[in-house]
Amino acid sequence: MFKKTFIIFAALAATTVLNAQQALWDGAQVESPVLNEDGTVTFRYFAPKAVKVTVSGDFLPTQKIQTPFGEFDGPGVAELKEGEKGVWEYTTDFRPAPEMYTYTFNVDGLNVIDNNNMWVNRDVSSLTSAFIVPGGRADLYTIQDVPHGTVSKVWYDSAVAGFDRRLSVYTPAGYDPCGKTRYPVLYVLHGIGGDEDAWLEQGRAAQILDNLIAQGKAKPMIAVLTNGNISQEAAPGQNSTGYTRPTMQLPKTMEGSFETSFPEIVKFIDSHYKTIAKKQGRAICGLSMGGFHTLYISINNPDMFNYSGMFSAAIGVSEQQMTPLYDNFDGKLATYFSKKPALLWIGCGKTDFLYKANTDFMEKMDANGQPYEYMETDGGHIWRNWRIYLSEFVPLLFK
Structure with missing residues (x-):
């Protein structure tokens, strides 16, 4: 009986090995694209x-x-x-x-x-x-033969959230945690339903930074890619809820909690990395919901960031009555500009559903003589535009 069982097992094992070899060596029969x-x-x-x-x-x-x-x-x-x-x-x-x-x-x-x-x-x-x-700007999105930075997944304690949360942190080529060189920091925020992986996977942020820095078009900098869903520990599949289906219907996305918690992130980064820990060494940008967060983080902390970038920002899309963080918008905006930030940069597509909200916001600033830079592109609310905006914004920083 033992001998018969062993023979059956050996036959099954051999079949499995042969199937595995076939999958390994035959490869796909259809090439696409x-x-x-x-x-x-x-x-x-x-x-x-x-x-x-x-x-x-x-x-x-x-x-x-x-x-x-x-x-x-x-x-x-x-x-x-x-x-x-x-x-x-x-x-x-x-x-x-x-x-x-x-x-x-x-x-x-x-x-x-x-x-x-x-x-x-x-x-x-x-x-x-x-x-x-390949070619043109698209070469910024590919791995080139240049020095490469390092992306780390880092956890920090959030008192506002009440639990540990995860960040993606890019450090440039040559970064030495024990060295004397200190670096400016760019904080990069995603849109609704995204997470701390979105800008790396779809936005090609690490490749853009590597290539711009190598070309001498951008200063070597640290980039912090946050998770703007304050109810989440980390990206789906990377937190304690397991393999739950990702959704845009998350609590506490645009009601002030994330903006309130943001100084925790800045404090953590300044205490754990070789940063230039002052306004002149900090920038922040974000797409859609992240552009909304960028706006309110910037005007509620006018001494924290010298550069702010709003990409297809979801201006006016919130439950603003729920928190005083969104109160006195015009007054806070005036205070922000009175501190003379180096740059407020806005990008939006001509057919973006948030186009009017962004142009209305710029008309408000024009009426008040408040300076900003604007880039308008074809297309709508899409990653193709947001990659363009990041690649245009980054070279303007830390001059």
């Missing part, structure tokens, strides 16, 4: 029983979509054609400009990622496949 020599891009998907397959992504011309906020630009859609052996294919009839793009397939009504492309982005609970067309 393919950046062709003429600059076009080919997408393929294996679906032998499918009736219709489409690809949707920000590399395609936009289409109008209806949202609760009105009609705005959305990702374009193109149809794949079925070829041999059930492989569907689409090749662009244009050359996508250098950029980092995301896309998904739709197979008979079901949205799926490209299972032949291992590069996947998570935006809240949505998964998209990703690729980069």
Whole structure:
């Protein structure tokens, strides 16, 4: 009996090894996406029983979509054609400009990622496949042959939250915790539903910093990528709730708690890193909800940050009556400018649903003679714009 059992076990083990070897050596039979020599891009998907397959992504011309906020630009859609052996294919009839793009397939009504492309982005609970067309600004988003900084996942005690919380901290190439050199600090904030990983994974923040610093276009700096969801310890899957589904419906996102807690983060960073611990050595920026947080952190702490950047800021989108932090906005804004910050920088897309809120805010500052810099881009509330804004904002810092 023992001999028979052993033979069965050995046979199963051998089958497992053979299957593993086949998976290891055979590799994927479909290549997608393919950046062709003429600059076009080919997408393929294996679906032998499918009736219709489409690809949707920000590399395609936009289409109008209806949202609760009105009609705005959305990702374009193109149809794949079925070829041999059930492989569907689409090749662009244009050359996508250098950029980092995301896309998904739709197979008979079901949205799926490209299972032949291992590069996947998570935006809240949505998964998209990703690729980069090299050249121009897009080269800032790729790993280049330059000195690289280090990204650490760091926990700090938050008295406001009542538990430990996690930060992502970038230190530039050559940073020595025992050395004499001190560095300025940039605090980078995400949008609603994001976390301390969002700017690293989708925003390519570490690559942007590495490349700009190596090119001499930016000062070597520490960057702190925060989690703006004060009810969370850390990113989904990295906290005590386990593998719960990420959601934008989190408590305490835009009611003042995170802004109130922010000096804790600054104090922690100054006490644990070689920082220039004064206003002239600090900058803060954020996208959407993070732009909203940036605004209120800056005007409630006018002696803390010398540079502030608001990317597609969610101005006016909050439960402002819940906290005095949002009271006396005009007075706090006037005090902020009376302290003569080096830079307030604003970026927004022409078709962003927050475009009017941002232009209204700038009209208010214009009427009061309050200085700022503004960059307007094509497109809407998308990571492509936010990467551009970060790469434009960073070289302006710590001059």
